[in-house]
Amino acid sequence: MKPKNNNNFINKIVKHSILKNPNRVIKTRFPPEPNGYLHIGHAKSICLNNNIANRYKGICNLRFDDTNPRNESTKYTLAIKKDIKWLGFNWYKQPTYTSNYFDQLYQYAIQLIKNKIAYVDELNANDIKKHRGTFKRPGKNSPFRNRTVEENLVLFKKMKNGIFPEGSMCLRAKIDMASPYIILRDPVLYRIIYSKHHHTKNKWCIYPMYDFAHCIVDALEGITHSLCTLEFLDNRKLYEWILKKLNLKKTPPKQYEFSKLNLEYTILSKRKIQKLIDHKLVSGWNDPRLHTLSGLRKKGYTKNSIKTFCKKIGITKQQNLIELSLLESCIRKDLNDSSPRRMAIINPIKLIITNIDHNYIEHLDVPNHPCKKDMGRRKILFSKEIYIEREDFCKKPITGYKGLILGKKVRLKYAYTIRANKIIKNKNNDILCILCTCYLNTKKKNIPLKNTYNIIHWLSKKNSTKTQFKLFDVLFTSKNPEKEKNIIQLYNPNSCIIKIGYTESVVAKEETQYIYQFERVGYFLKLKKKNRHNILVFHRIVSLKNKHRKPIQ
Structure with missing residues (x-):
């Protein structure tokens, strides 16, 4: 039962509660809205809720807090289950739904009415907001606040039976309109919504508010530690008020808050993600540029990299903006050991070796991984015509440049030293190819240090397969788009660039391997389906090195 390393403040709280009550079973829950x-x-x-439950031999529920049928659907519950299982976690017995408790919640609402601490209000949403006041100005009572118990019971029943139009009435708690906490200024408990519910169908037309239902269902399910983000800090006061007035538990669930995740160049708000989808700026919830779990999975991220990232950022109360490079370092580390190496050219430029014959082919024996002999070796071809990256060629010397320069030498990885002699262009002055000389005595590793040159990767034309590369970059031009009002204006039009290049021919034949490190380029995921032109498609998962976070131009 002793925690492993990650001794955050919530771990300490749980450990202390066990010392006070050794026989109490720890129960946590993950309660997403579908x-x-x-x-x-x-x-x-x-990770937090499951790890707490596992560490202390407790239980972690999956509960769908489905109190708003207008925005919820079965497709989201299925997607949520799939993501949780993909992460390697499971839930206790069967998932539960807040909607399973609608009958009980309705009775609890009636109990509050009978106890004279809830009333049916006819103010509309805008008027309720105006009456609520501000942090500097107290709220004022609704003109319907002092209705009798009998009148409130009749009206609430009529709400349930669909007598009133949507938005015309709601049930509010009667607490304190002068409270310094706005959440306690007669919050709404129930509202009318005429939408089919994904779980209860058309049984109900009134639905409990999240804040009313959430704490009650926690108590009914015996949750011992209700873990949530800091945005719910003030809500705790309302939860405690509801549980106390309903006398639900002698030991009600205790809420503990931690900081939510804020990630550079990233939107995590579901409402804002939906806005991007509606504007067709992303293809859907699983777009690889989004940091949804399905989007990250589609891009090529592994569950281990995400769990490692969650462990590294830790659990604290401090709000900060996490660098995207930390997440990228986690996937690099996870893929480094497991990914075989291959050659790929994304922006090809052709070299012609003038001092070897057209029919010349040499088989070079190279490792699949520089540090793992058990991953074996493969043959690559060297021939008269090869491709290199366009950025690996420059006409004139530039300080610090490490590619092929006209009149200079460079080494081809696993092969020979070559020298660029002449540029061949077409009528439009575009480079068709570069004529080079190959030094055939330079293949062996024991070349004197003074004769070594910068190394670039390459691909023989006779050992290449045409390939489409999708190069993903940050989705927003702002470092912290969550703070900006108009995220549409921050959209990075270069967040996905498509290139046509080449990969080693063997890649097309390897059916079981889907993630590779393309040497000097990055980690890439091979899609199972080819594109409409029957060409291989690769998603870039991450580059090999951290780069300055500036969107691709």
Whole structure:
């Protein structure tokens, strides 16, 4: 039962509660609203709740807090289950739903009415907001606040039976309109919504507010530690008020808050993600540029990299903006050991070796991984015509440049030293190819140090397969788009660039391997399906090195 390393403040709280009550079973829960896909911020919560339960031999529930049928659907519950299982976690017995408790919640609402601490209000949403006041100005009572118990019971029943139009009435708690905490200024408990519910169908037309239902269901399910983000700090006061007035538990669930995940250049708000989808700026919830779990999975991220990232950022109360490079370092580390190496040219430029014959082919024996002999070796071809990256060629010397320069030498990885002699152009002055000389006595590794040159990767034309590369970059031009009002204006039009280049021919034949490190380029995921032109498609997962965070131009 002793925690392993990650001794954050919540671990200490749970450990202390066990010392006070050794026989109490620790129960946590992950309670997503089924109104969108899970994102990497949810992964932080999933890891925390499951790890607490596992560490202390407790239970972790999956509960769908489905109190708003207008935005929720079965497709989201299925997607959420899939993401949780993909992360390697499971839930206790069967998932539960807040909607399973609608009958009980309705009775609890009636109990509050009978106890004279809830009333049916006819103010509309705008008027309720005006009456609520501000941090500097207290609220004022609704003119319907002092209705009799009998009148409130009749009206609430009529609300349930669909007598009134949507938005015309709601049930509010009667607490204190002068409270310094706005959450306690007669919050709404129930509202009318005429939408089919994904779980209860058309049984109900009134639905409990999240804040009313959440704490009650926690108590009914015996949750011992209700873990949530700091945005719910003030809500705790309302939860405690509800549980106390309903006398639900002698030991009600205790809420503990931690900082939510804020990630550079990233939107995690489900409402804002939906806005991007509606504007067709992303293809859907699983777009590889989004940091939803399905988007990261589609891009090529592994579950281990995400769990490692969640462990590294830790659990604290301090709000900060996490650098995207930390997440990228986690996937690099996870893929480095497991990914075989291959050659790929994304922006090809052709070299012609003038001092070897057209029919010349040499088989070079190279490792699949520089540090793992058990991953074996493969043959690559060297021939008269080869491709290199366009950025690896420069006409004139530039300080610090490490590629091929006209009139200078460079070494081809695993092969020979070559010298660029002449540029061949077409009528439009575009480079068709570069004529080079190959030094055939330079293949062996024991070349004197003074004769070594910068190394570039390459690909023989006779050992290449045409390939489409999708190069993903940050989705926003702002470092912290969550703070900006108009995220559409911050959209990076170069967040996905498509290139046509080449990969080693063997890649097309390897059916079981889907992630590679393309040497000097990055880690890439091979899609199972080819594009409409029957060409291989690769997603770039991450580059080999951290780069200055400036969107691709």
